[in-house]
Amino acid sequence: MSAVRDVVEVIARALADHPDQVAVAQSEHRGQLVVELTMAPGDLGRVIGRQGRTANAVRLLAGLTAEREGRRATVEFRDRT
Numbered sequence: 001m002s003a004v005r006d007v008v009e010v011i012a013r014a015l016a017d018h019p020d021q022v023a024v025a026q027s028e029h030r031g032q033l034v035v036e037l038t039m040a041p042g043d044l045g046r047v048i049g050r051q052g053r054t055a056n057a058v059r060l061l062a063g064l065t066a067e068r069e070g071r072r073a074t075v076e077f078r079d080r081t
Helices: 003-015 041-048 050-068
Strands: 023-029 032-039 073-079
Touching: 003 023, 003 032, 003 041, 003 050, 032 041, 032 050, 041 050, 041 073, 050 073
Parallel strands: 032 073
Antiparallel strands: 023 032
16 A cells, blocks of 8 residues: 555545545556545545535645655545445
């Protein structure tokens, strides 16, 4: 597991009403780390925030963490259906 994945998971669980339904997966695509965050539909809105401000903050923190490891990262948000 990478530090990027851990950062995203800690933030998502802190914001979620149902932290047990938070799932974080990571993969590599074209040399970039992709972190997929899956949450309950109601919780997903909280993590995205108004006008995407919270989502942008999560992406920024993930990117900064990845930069410390000499990598690039992006975060994708998905709802659990």
